[in-house]
Amino acid sequence: MSSRPAPTASTTPADDASERLGLVMRAVSLRHGNAAETVQALDDVDLTVRPGELAAVVGPSGAGKSSLLAVAGGLARPDHGTVTVAGQDMTVPSRRTRTELRRRHVGFVFQSGNLLPALTAADQLRLPLQLGPRSQRSGRDPLKLLADVGMADKADRRPHQLSGGERQRVGIARALVTEPSVLLVDEPTAALDRARSHEIVQLLAREARHRSVAVVMVTHDHDVLQYCDTVYEMVDGKLAASS
């Protein structure tokens, strides 16, 4: 199904310009823990994901995959290195600034959707549009976007009335509604069966391409790697391109 050329190691100047609009991580290190016991969650990580690219990160449990997403999205500050999203520095000390950058440029998709139990599917999508100042509340039409992910007829359902796959669709739509530059996805298929997993990753690949979003997807599911443009492997905090 994917006929896209595999990304090459060498980059042209045009690529340089476009990759700045995606996610760029350079020499990023992150330690967890205190003086007594520390874990090197990220060890000198370099990663570039261009707009429209779906990159997968695989690796054993505890390798630092979630930490990678946390740093990429400004949820955590790295000890060393630089992270930019759409050209914006995601490592600034101000929590407030990182929150704002995240709101404007980053979308998160979580393992089981992590939807808010009180909200209908449509309201899940309206919520991110409510978070910023009134002047910045632009984005995609929630109902149209729900239709795009195949959830048009379930817009009024709450999470407990949806299946795992449906929840994940809503979660993806929620992450996309603010038109982010970068989508960070943590194990989206962990709770899904095989057929559903394929659907979800196909959906991510499609949205990445159509909307020129740089997507990083952490997964344990080697089955779905066929839909990804690049695959990275993470071991003990070190990231390497997978063969």
Added chain:
Amino acid sequence: MFLAIRELSFARLRFALMGAVIALIAVLMVMLSGLSVGLVRDGVSGLQNLPVTSFAFAQDVQRDSAFSRSVVDLSAVDEWDAQPGVADAAPFGNTLVNTRTDRGTEVDLALFGVQPDSFLSPSVSQGERLGTEDGIVVSPTALDAGLQMGDTVTIDRLGTRLRVVGVTKQQDTFGHVDVAYVPLAAWQAIKSGTAPGTALPQRAATEITAVAVRADDGKSVDLPAGDTAAGTESLTLKESYGASPGYTAETTTLQLIQGFLYAISALVAGAFFAVWAIQRKPEVAVLRALGASTGWVLRDALTQALVLLAAAVAIGVGIGLALGALITGSGIPFALSMPSISAAGAGLVVLGLVGAGAAVIRITSVDPATALGGNR
């Protein structure tokens, strides 16, 4: 607001239970307020209705029983009258008596001895004003207690007979007893225990309870200066409430209960929202990861608490007012006063918010990174 109201309607049972507790507290609050106002009115309305700004009692008198203990010489009245800023000064006598009508009805009266031509002499809603030697003007509540216009009452033991000639315009009670205004001379005889037909002892004719002072409109009198000149000890009208029987004990008891209710309201709201905040932690982590600022999350949570508290208090006050209307006039000293009820309601909401605020503040420490991984 966006999330707050949707959560309120989604978890409506949980919030309704919490709201019911707050509403019950509000009902209690209205009841207590009604009781306080009623008791105050029953205790000191006779004083509240006096056109007086301060009383000059005997020096070093015990303040919580000044009205029953104080004895002041009549000459102090002239001293006070001469003070700058004093519009009027007049003798005031006070005694509680047990009486009996000719029909055998027992009536307790709080006698206010005043000179019929002084500014203290009350206007009447029926009958005539003070004037005749043995004529008394009583509170309308005394009529409810069994007195009638024209009745003659006999004071127990002493045998002095007094005739009801008039009724004041509004409830006048003192220490939960109906007030009867009586001419000063008659009061002096009663106070000194002089039986009818016996001459009033010299000393009794110069003794009064206190000097009632009215300041010029808009002016205040230098009370310490007047006290020095007249050898008295002044209490403002408000301070003098505390000198009436039982007033201080009753009001402090009720204030204590009210204070406890405020504290309970804050604690209940605090405990509820503390549990709620802990339950919401994963959700808050997701909100923060989606780009909600700490301020947004806090505002949303506090709005939720405010909506819940305001609605619950409004319902509780409504029920309280309905119950209060049933009680009013049933003999229990109870009076609904909107200002005091509004203040109590607002107090409940504010203290509930303080409790809720102290609880929800902890969501600011939620690490948004916990939204990642398999924690849900």
